[in-house]
Amino acid sequence: MSASVEALSQHWATAVFVLVILVVCGAMILVSAFVGGRTRGRAKNEAFESGVVGAGTAQLRLPAKFYLVAMFFVIFDVEALYLYAWAVSVRESGWTGFIEATIFIFILFVGLVYLWRVGALKWAPSMRKTRSRASELPEG
Numbered sequence: 001m002s003a004s005v006e007a008l009s010q011h012w013a014t015a016v017f018v019l020v021i022l023v024v025c026g027a028m029i030l031v032s033a034f035v036g037g038r039t040r041g042r043a044k045n046e047a048f049e050s051g052v053v054g055a056g057t058a059q060l061r062l063p064a065k066f067y068l069v070a071m072f073f074v075i076f077d078v079e080a081l082y083l084y085a086w087a088v089s090v091r092e093s094g095w096t097g098f099i100e101a102t103i104f105i106f107i108l109f110v111g112l113v114y115l116w117r118v119g120a121l122k123w124a125p126s127m128r129k130t131r132s133r134a135s136e137l138p139e140g
Contacts, residue, residue: 079108
């Protein structure tokens with residue numbers, strides 16, 4: 001048997017699968033083009049999601065706190081993945097792996113304490129505004 005015939009005999013199922021997928025996709029596009037409605041109107045072009053007509057634009061200005069929380073999530077999610085992989089192979093890694101994991105956790109803990117001290121985790125409004133207003137009130 002030649003090399004091309006042998007390669008074809010090994011991959012014929014994949015070729016048939018790809019061919020069937022292309023035929024199904026093409027059929028769905030053609031059927032929807034012939035059967036689908038052709039009415040035009042102002043309401044047809046409006047965005048409509050979950051029974052609510054959209055109002056305004058989709059571009060919102062979010063405070064930086066939202067992005068900060070997203071970064072916290074990514075950092076601690078990566079930490080959890082690393083520690084899970086370490087926990088699975090704890091016997092193979094020995095004391096060296098334990099010391100490395102401890103250093104890793106300590107560095108992340110120092111970063112968390114720093115963010116806490118800076119105030120990056122505070123979501124409530126600052127108390128400075130209420131204190132300054134309270135000092136303006138007359139005594140007595």
